[in-house]
Amino acid sequence: MLEIEDLHASVQGKEILKGLSLKVGPGEVHAIMGPNGAGKSTTSYALAGRDGYDVTSGHVRFKGEDLLVLKPEERAAKGIFLAFQYPLEIPGVSTLNFLKTAVNAQAKLRGEPVLDAVQFLRVVRDAAKLLNVSEEMLKRPLNVGFSGGEKKRNEVLQMALLKPSLAILDETDSGLDIDALKLVAEGVNAFRAPDRSFLVITHYQRLLDYIVPDYVHILAGGKIVRSGDKSLALRLEEQGYDGLIGKAA
């Protein structure tokens, strides 16, 4: 599904990723954990194609294709979804209008038929109900006045509607209390499938109690320094980053 090979990336001329390599197979859930400044957000932005996150060397293949030559919208249409750590508030764009524009834009890029207003409304209502996203939230401007939990549920709703094959969850747990976290995790778990992979990026082990990973990687100093199964996350919880990987990281 996703193959990252010796990826180097810089932000404002400063090298943040220094040789990141990772393979994610279909249906797998990989967690990337790391201390502050390890390059977690840079990894997610570099994969999604954000301007200013410059890949200086290395390769990323997604479903066998070179991902790095694509624009962010093309990556999205190919099936990459980035759930934002801090979803943006966009006053003046209703949530519903945004969802419809995004779903139809991706369909267009893939050469699939677009949904009309009635079809779309039916699809969005079904998905919203499962995630406890109210009609009133859908009418509001995108994320404006939403609580932290509402914003993250809205992200999961977008994922459910866009049906990506690789979802990158960038510190989805930040700003969530335990109830909100459970609700979001349930949404993600309901979405797991044999042809759908997840890259769960997090600082804390807590999220992984709810979204249980197949593999855990520790990112430090811009590269993966340790990989293992879910028990690695538990050991990390006990020993801390310093204890597990040493001060050098």
Place this chain on the structure above:
Amino acid sequence: MSETTSLNRLLDRMAGYKRDTVPWLGALREEARTIFAGSGLPTRRIESWKYSDLSRALAHTQQGTSPAHPAPVLPGAHLALFKNGILDEARSTLAEIGAVPLRQVLADPATPFANEIGHVNPQKKHALLNLNTALMEDGIVLHVPAHTTLTAPLYLRYDWEGEEARIPDGRHLRVLILLDEGAEATFVESHTGTPGFSTIVNEVRLATGARLKHIRFDRLGTESRQSAITLGELASAAHYKGFYLSEGGRFSRHEALFELNEKDAEAQLDGIFLVADGRHCDNTTVITHAGPETSSRQSFRGVLAGDSRGVYQGCVRVRPDAQMTDARQMSRTLLLSRQAEIAIKPELEILADNVKCSHGATAGELDTAALFFLRARGIPEAEARALLVEAFLSEVLEAIESEPLRACAAAAVSDWLAIHAGEIAHVE
């Protein structure tokens, strides 16, 4: 192609009016002509004309027209159609609301409107106002009696087309709107096509408790040259709400000059200016709080693409007696290219000590984080940029209460975004 507009030509035409004019109008025109002969056309040396060079725009040889936008269709509205600045009475429906062609009023030696025309919030030294007074021919006068509500809007549609639209001494129009106590009306203007040179002056007098909504759709062509002035005076608890949409032109300026004379008078001015194609667009406001407990709100949003140029000058004056004035002003501008320019000049002149006045102005580019968010959801860059521009304008659009008029404004915005998609999509 044709001749340029010159001061001498304008003065010659003014002199031509002297003989065949009724006395009240003769005196009004003569005073205006005399002052204008002394001042000439406004130059950039005059403080409020610093950012808009009319003389230069007029000296430019008049060029061809671009295809005109279709004017909005407003079913049920009372229409006054002006073809190249001349009222087409046959296609107008004014009688049912008692609106009268200006020509008829100007020819009447005993008209009751002689005390009003040229007397609403007068600006003795205003060169273009004097020019308009000296040369005005067409327009309309609407007088709404006390406690009468006009349910359908008055719709002044100005279409400019072909060679006739470009006569070198221009067309000069005057509209007088008088609302008596408690009267209510909506007044819509649409400007399309390419006038070579025109001035339009609206005079608006609102008596106690009267309410006027005023919507301007200025969608003139790239080579158009127009300067418009809306003068207003508001009595106690009168309410004026303006929405001004402008796409600019070779020269485009609208001045909203209001005096809030009595307690609780209220003016709200909202504006959207969308400027591309190297056009110029000037929005100038002067609100004078003369009575106590008066309030004003201004909210202007500008979107500038390519090498266009925008101006927002907003002046709020608070006279010594206007205690408890509440005046707020906000302008925000989105610059879509490195060549676009905005001149913003907020001014407060406060002579009372117990007032609330605020102003704010911002100018910036599209939010790159928001742009990335939309693109990461699969929305192509050009579409994402257009969506963010629409979002930027939405707050001002939503302030239009009438659903059909809001839809007209939203359609004009979408249309502009579609026509200028190329300029909006690229930052150069």
